[in-house]
Amino acid sequence: MQSDCVFNQYDEMYMARAIELAKKGRFTTTPNPNVGCVLVKNNEIVGEGFHQLAGQGHAEVNALAMAGSKAKGATAYVTLEPCSHYGRTPPCAEGLKAAGVVKVIAAMVDSNPQVAGKGLKILSDAGIEVAYGLLEAQARALNLGFFKRMEHGLPYVTCKMAASIDGKTALNNGQSKWITGAAARQDVQLYRAQSCAILTGADTVLVDDAKLNVRKNELPQALPTQLPLRQPVRVIIDSQNRLTPNLALFAIESEIIIFTTKVDKSQHWPHFVKHIVVTASNSKVDLTAVLKKLAKLQFNTVWLEAGATLAGKMVELDLIDEFIFYLAPKLIGCDGKSLVNFPELISMQNTIDLTFNECTRIGDDLRISAVKSSLKPLDTKE
Amino acid sequence: MQSDCVFNQYDEMYMARAIELAKKGRFTTTPNPNVGCVLVKNNEIVGEGFHQLAGQGHAEVNALAMAGSKAKGATAYVTLEPCSHYGRTPPCAEGLKAAGVVKVIAAMVDSNPQVAGKGLKILSDAGIEVAYGLLEAQARALNLGFFKRMEHGLPYVTCKMAASIDGKTALNNGQSKWITGAAARQDVQLYRAQSCAILTGADTVLVDDAKLNVRKNELPQALPTQLPLRQPVRVIIDSQNRLTPNLALFAIESEIIIFTTKVDKSQHWPHFVKHIVVTASNSKVDLTAVLKKLAKLQFNTVWLEAGATLAGKMVELDLIDEFIFYLAPKLIGCDGKSLVNFPELISMQNTIDLTFNECTRIGDDLRISAVKSSLKPLDTKE
Numbered sequence: 001m002q003s004d005c006v007f008n009q010y011d012e013m014y015m016a017r018a019i020e021l022a023k024k025g026r027f028t029t030t031p032n033p034n035v036g037c038v039l040v041k042n043n044e045i046v047g048e049g050f051h052q053l054a055g056q057g058h059a060e061v062n063a064l065a066m067a068g069s070k071a072k073g074a075t076a077y078v079t080l081e082p083c084s085h086y087g088r089t090p091p092c093a094e095g096l097k098a099a100g101v102v103k104v105i106a107a108m109v110d111s112n113p114q115v116a117g118k119g120l121k122i123l124s125d126a127g128i129e130v131a132y133g134l135l136e137a138q139a140r141a142l143n144l145g146f147f148k149r150m151e152h153g154l155p156y157v158t159c160k161m162a163a164s165i166d167g168k169t170a171l172n173n174g175q176s177k178w179i180t181g182a183a184a185r186q187d188v189q190l191y192r193a194q195s196c197a198i199l200t201g202a203d204t205v206l207v208d209d210a211k212l213n214v215r216k217n218e219l220p221q222a223l224p225t226q227l228p229l230r231q232p233v234r235v236i237i238d239s240q241n242r243l244t245p246n247l248a249l250f251a252i253e254s255e256i257i258i259f260t261t262k263v264d265k266s267q268h269w270p271h272f273v274k275h276i277v278v279t280a281s282n283s284k285v286d287l288t289a290v291l292k293k294l295a296k297l298q299f300n301t302v303w304l305e306a307g308a309t310l311a312g313k314m315v316e317l318d319l320i321d322e323f324i325f326y327l328a329p330k331l332i333g334c335d336g337k338s339l340v341n342f343p344e345l346i347s348m349q350n351t352i353d354l355t356f357n358e359c360t361r362i363g364d365d366l367r368i369s370a371v372k373s374s375l376k377p378l379d380t381k382e
Numbered sequence: 383m384q385s386d387c388v389f390n391q392y393d394e395m396y397m398a399r400a401i402e403l404a405k406k407g408r409f410t411t412t413p414n415p416n417v418g419c420v421l422v423k424n425n426e427i428v429g430e431g432f433h434q435l436a437g438q439g440h441a442e443v444n445a446l447a448m449a450g451s452k453a454k455g456a457t458a459y460v461t462l463e464p465c466s467h468y469g470r471t472p473p474c475a476e477g478l479k480a481a482g483v484v485k486v487i488a489a490m491v492d493s494n495p496q497v498a499g500k501g502l503k504i505l506s507d508a509g510i511e512v513a514y515g516l517l518e519a520q521a522r523a524l525n526l527g528f529f530k531r532m533e534h535g536l537p538y539v540t541c542k543m544a545a546s547i548d549g550k551t552a553l554n555n556g557q558s559k560w561i562t563g564a565a566a567r568q569d570v571q572l573y574r575a576q577s578c579a580i581l582t583g584a585d586t587v588l589v590d591d592a593k594l595n596v597r598k599n600e601l602p603q604a605l606p607t608q609l610p611l612r613q614p615v616r617v618i619i620d621s622q623n624r625l626t627p628n629l630a631l632f633a634i635e636s637e638i639i640i641f642t643t644k645v646d647k648s649q650h651w652p653h654f655v656k657h658i659v660v661t662a663s664n665s666k667v668d669l670t671a672v673l674k675k676l677a678k679l680q681f682n683t684v685w686l687e688a689g690a691t692l693a694g695k696m697v698e699l700d701l702i703d704e705f706i707f708y709l710a711p712k713l714i715g716c717d718g719k720s721l722v723n724f725p726e727l728i729s730m731q732n733t734i735d736l737t738f739n740e741c742t743r744i745g746d747d748l749r750i751s752a753v754k755s756s757l758k759p760l761d762t763k764e
Contacts, residue, residue: 164733165707165752166721167549175730308716315713325547329752331697331734334690335726338716339548345714348557351546352713359741359748366741366750370547370711 005131007105014038014045014077015107015135021050021059022079022142028053028230030196031298033146037063038077039070039101046070058083060092064099072100079139081110081132084118093122103129107139111150145196145300148321154291155196157319159304159311160188161339162326168336169308174207176337183363184326188305189218191324195232195303197257197294201310202238209248212305232303233257235294237310239284245269259285259293287317312341315352318372323354325368387513389487396420396427396459397489397517403432403441404461404524410435410612412578413680415528419445420459421452421483428452440465442474446481454482461521463492463514466500475504488514489521493532527578527682530703536673537578539701541686541693542570543721544708550718551690556589558719565745566708570687571600573706577614577685579639579676583692584620591630594687614685615639617676619692621666627651641667641675669699694723697734700754705736707750 007015021036029035029051037059039047047070049062057065060082064071076082082092082104096104104123109132110116124130140147145156162180163169170176178185192198193214204210212234231254236243241264243249249256255272261279269275276293280286294302304314314320345351354370361367389397403418411417411433419441421429429452431444439447442464446453458464464474464486478486486505491514492498506512522529527538544562545551552558560567574580575596586592594616613636618625623646625631631638638655643665645657658675662668676684686696696702727733736752743749 163549165549165705165736165750167545167547168720171727171730173728175728177730179730312715323547327750329736329738329755331722331724331736332727333694333697333725333734334720334723336720338550338718338720340713341716342713343715344717345553346555346557348553348559348561352715354547354711354713356711356743356746356748359743359750361738361741364738366738368547368709368741368748373711 005105005133007131007134010040010043011077011105011134014040014075015079015105016138017045017048018059018077018079019107019135019138019142021048022139025050025052026142026194028228030054030230030300031146033080033143033300035059035078035080035142037079039063039067039074040077041070041074046074055088058089058092060095061089064095067099074099074101075103075105076101077105077134079107079142081106081108081115081117082119082123083110083112083115084122085114087114091119091122093119097123097126097128101128103131105134106130106132107134108132108136111147113150143300144321149295149298149300154295154319155299155302156321157199157291157302157304157314158191158195158322158324159306159314159320160191160324160326161311162188163328163339164330164332164336165327166331166333166336167339168332169339170337171332172335172337174337179330180326180328180365181363184328184365184367186218187326187362187367189214191303192232193219193229195301196299197233197235197302199235199237199290199302199304200306202236202240202242203309204305204307205236205247205249206242207307211248211252213252213254231255233299235259235290235302237285237287237290245273259290261285287313287319291319308338308341311339315340316342321372322357323370325366325370326362327366327368329364387487387515389513389516392422392425393459393487393516396422396457397461397487398520399427399430400441400459400461401489401517401520401524403430404521407433408524408576410610412436412612412682413528413531415462415525415682417441417460417462417524419461421445421449421456422459423452423456428456437470440471440474442477443471446477449481456481456483457485457487458483459487459516461489461524463488463490463497463499464501464505465492465494465497466504467496469496473501473504475501479505479508479510483510485511485513487516488512489516490514490518493529495532525682526703531677531680531682536677536701537681537684538703539581539673539684539686539696540573540577540704540706541688541696541702542573542706542708543693544570545710545721546712546714546718547709548713548715548718549721550714551721552719553714554717554719556719561712562708562710562747563745566710566747566749568600569708569744569749571596573685574614575601575611577683578681579615579617579684581617581619581672581684581686582688584618584622584624585691586687586689587618587629587631588624589689593630593634595634595636613637615681617641617672617684619667619669619672627655641672643667669695669701673701690720690723693721697722698724703754704739705752707748707752708744709748709750711746 018036022034025034047063047067148156278289353373357369400418404416407416429445429449530538660671735755739751
């Protein structure tokens with residue numbers, strides 16, 4: 001679908017508001033996308049809402065509920081094409097139609113094959129004026145994970161790395177506490193809280209006896225929603241069954257998935273631990289299969305906090321969409337541990353090329369985000 | 383000296399103008415500091431100037447020349463205490479006095495022992511109102527090198543490093559062209575052009591057959607002065623006399639100083655090449671002695687473009703004041719060459735601690751500046 005609609009500054013203002021609303025759902029809507037909706041009549045907002053929790057009202061439903069009879073004759077601004085299918089809630093396109101909305105502006109068409117233009121068609125068939133493509137890049141950025149899953153059958157993987165400014169994650173003797181400061185570690189908690197899964201390797205769990213949970217008291221600020229914090233599912237790659245139930249990881253009662261090549265039946269695992277076997281031809285866990293499986297389980301986003309080996313493997317397999325580097329103002333020197341381990345390059349043509357997005361100061365450290373260079377076209381509309 | 387002067391917004395505006403003027407001299411005034419001067423009468427600028435070239439008029443002289451008879455009764459804003467001594471030009475404090483200036487506001491007292499408050503005293507003894515300490519941090523930043531030399535007998539050393547975001551300067555096979563993009567390399571030219579010396583080791587010269595000169599056509603923008611570009615003196619550490627006169631370095635006719643442990647008399651060196659012997663107890667070149675010698679030769683600033691070994695040695699000896707990291711959006715992996723080589727750390731307490739100043743995008747790369755954490759207090763007045 002192509003849109004050649006012309007939007008004015010008011011349209012942009014209301015859509016920007018809808019995007020702000022959508023963001024409030026970012027800790028809670030999974031596996032659904034974050035969506036915001038604003039209803040405007042006579043240049044006045046008569047209703048607004050956002051999607052909060054899967055199974056509960058969509059953004060449009062919440063905005064219509066607020067507007068009541070004022071929805072009749074209003075224009076709806078939605079950050080995503082209204083849905084057309086009966087899921088856990090009835091289709092929003094029908095809801096908007098029934099409420100007497102006269103115009104719908106969607107930031108973007110939904111790439112969910114169950115929708116994919118059908119929502120807009122229901123509206124336009126009902127004589128409602130339809131437009132889309134307003135602030136599309138920002139709207140897409142709300143749901144990179146949801147769209148990656150819909151379009152590629154894979155979750156959106158963000159790889160977190162923390163290092164000194166000379167690219168070292170630890171001393172040669174393994175000491176690494178703490179490379180980055182408290183503010184950076186709080187910032188990591190915020191990313192974890194927004195992720196469907198935290199992915200790591202058995203090594204990291206064993207070395208740090210890591211819990212990999214979201215700790216509310218370590219979050220940097222009050223969350224923008226009153227809804228309960230979700231604990232991302234902790235996903236561990238453990239090809240050789242090195243994990244044991246006595247680790248700190250298993251003391252937190254919250255879902256864990258262990259990907260392995262063979263389930264270790266000698267151990268007694270807590271009820272919230274699930275084992276999944278996916279073996280590659282090299283008798284290790286097949287990482288691509290892991291991500292496909294996670295997408296099938298409706299994981300939109302994966303936050304990868306791994307050591308140099310697993311991160312390197314993921315880089316090599318081109319499975320990472322985005323990197324978040326926390327760089328500390330420290331030098332560790334050449335004996336320190338390197339950030340990422342993949343086979344030796346023999347030509348500068350073969351470097352893994354990224355595009356820097358943003359550099360922000362977090363406490364004394366820097367947070368630098370970068371995406372795969374091949375992802376660049378995603379944002380060109382902005 | 384302590385100042386408890388109160389300044390108003392006009393004072394600040396005129397001093398900011400004087401600082402802008404001073405910056406125009408940054409490619410040319412060495413070994414003198416950059417200084418700007420603004421003369422104001424009845425809230426109108428009647429004269430302004432900056433120091434352009436050593437041996438030529440100081441900022442005050444140029445501003446007074448522009449003001450002519452209007453200087454009588456004016457207030458002078460100068461970024462540095464007016465000089466009190468007869469050097470290549472007569473003392474500016476006397477010039478301001480003779481011109482009938484009624485008030486002098488200096489951003490800071492000069493730490494040059496030949497001045498050090500004497501300039502302000504001449505003025506105040508003559509009944510001229512004197513104040514100082516306005517925008518002092520910015521004024522000090524104009525001349526970090528000059529003050530380092532005056533206060534410590536050492537030049538201000540800025541270490542340039544270029545690496546991938548995972549901290550690698552080259553592939554394992556030595557390939558490194560190009561880690562960073564053209565814009566970053568242009569940016570380096572601009573730093574070189576502002577430096578008194580470019581310091582490197584014989585290794586870097588031999589591996590890259592580097593010329594280490596300033597190439598006007600590679601500078602990113604028109605320079606803010608019509609004065610001729612200076613070529614920084616190229617300073618090479620060559621403990622083992624590995625350099626030979628046929629290298630590209632020596633094809634550029636511009637001063638070179640080679641620090642060595644013993645002069646190689648078998649070679650015929652061009653007339654612009656000088657050898658200086660400074661031997662440390664380990665029979666290598668004594669790097670601290672090199673910097674002291676450069677300060678004695680009136681070098682304010684040194685731009686260090688060295689490999690991991692020399693840079694690491696300089697870090698170890700605590701001889702670097704500032705780092706400029708150019709980070710490229712690339713991953714090279716753990717087999718790549720590390721940024722800086724110093725003895726292995728055994729505790730996280732021993733990391734070399736820096737403070738990030740600034741992060742700027744340069745083309746596709748990032749430029750991150752950092753100073754030694756111990757230097758932080760320098761800027762606390764701001």
